[in-house]
Amino acid sequence: MSEFANVTVIKKANVYFDGKVTSRKIVFADGSFKTLGIMSPGEYKFDTRQAEVMEILQGTLHVLLPGETDWRTVQAGESFDVPADSNFRLVVESMVDYCCSYLD
Amino acid sequence: MSEFANVTVIKKANVYFDGKVTSRKIVFADGSFKTLGIMSPGEYKFDTRQAEVMEILQGTLHVLLPGETDWRTVQAGESFDVPADSNFRLVVESMVDYCCSYLD
Numbered sequence: 423m424s425e426f427a428n429v430t431v432i433k434k435a436n437v438y439f440d441g442k443v444t445s446r447k448i449v450f451a452d453g454s455f456k457t458l459g460i461m462s463p464g465e466y467k468f469d470t471r472q473a474e475v476m477e478i479l480q481g482t483l484h485v486l487l488p489g490e491t492d493w494r495t496v497q498a499g500e501s502f503d504v505p506a507d508s509n510f511r512l513v514v515e516s517m518v519d520y521c522c523s524y525l526d
Numbered sequence: 527m528s529e530f531a532n533v534t535v536i537k538k539a540n541v542y543f544d545g546k547v548t549s550r551k552i553v554f555a556d557g558s559f560k561t562l563g564i565m566s567p568g569e570y571k572f573d574t575r576q577a578e579v580m581e582i583l584q585g586t587l588h589v590l591l592p593g594e595t596d597w598r599t600v601q602a603g604e605s606f607d608v609p610a611d612s613n614f615r616l617v618v619e620s621m622v623d624y625c626c627s628y629l630d
Contacts, residue, residue, distance in 0.1 A: 423537065424536065424537055424538065425534050425535060425536050425537055425553075426534065426535045426537065427534045428532060428533075428534070429532075429533060429534070429535055430529050430530065430532070430533070431529060431530045431533055431535055431550075431552055431562065432528065432529050433527065433528055433529055433530065433562065433583060433625060434528065434583050434584065434623060435562070435564060435583070435584065435623040437584065437621065437623070440621065441564070441566065441585075441620070441621025444564045444621070444623070446535075446550055446562055448535055449529075458535065458537065458539070458550055460539060460545070460548045460564060462545065462566065479537060479538050479539070480538065480539065480541065481545075516545070517541065517544070517545025517548070519538060519539040519541070519548070521537060
């Protein structure tokens with residue numbers, strides 16, 4: 423799917439790490455939402471409340487998922503899942519464009 | 527207006543200047559569109575095809591508009607207009623979140 427139709431977009435960006443990570447919230451008719459975001463090169467740690475599916479649209483990153491000891495490389499077209507109430511670490515080498523879905 | 531309802535969002539970001547400027551295209555029911563974007567600190571020059579209205583949502587930048595010799599400072603909550611088929615220069619000191627409207 424290359425676009426999301428019949429959605430509401432929150433105008434102001436979500437801003438993290440001094441603007442090195444930013445995202446826009448997209449709300450669907452059923453009330454669910456996703457975020458479309460950009461990560462600049464850098465190292466980041468994110469906490470999750472809901473379980474998440476991170477889909478990489480452009481760029482490549484390395485992720486250390488909770489409970490794992492090996493970093494995984496995730497490229498454009500691939501995704502990774504993160505459990506609820508956990509955290510994950512990222513190393514972003516070049517700009518990454520992502521879509522994050524939040525699972526109930 | 528803090529959100530755009532009943533729109534289509536193009537999933538993949540537009541990427542400029544090696545990811546230092548990125549934006550998402552928002553298409554309205556009448557076929558018109560806007561872009562919601564992020565500019566990292568830096569100096570940029572943009573060309574316009576259509577006339578544009580650049581609304582600053584977060585951050586501050588300095589703009590040199592076509593035909594002008596003095597730079598203008600534009601802050602969050604303010605906007606500037608750029609004629610069609612022209613160009614403008616920007617100096618972005620800290621991350622800027624913007625909404626660009628394109629005029630017929």
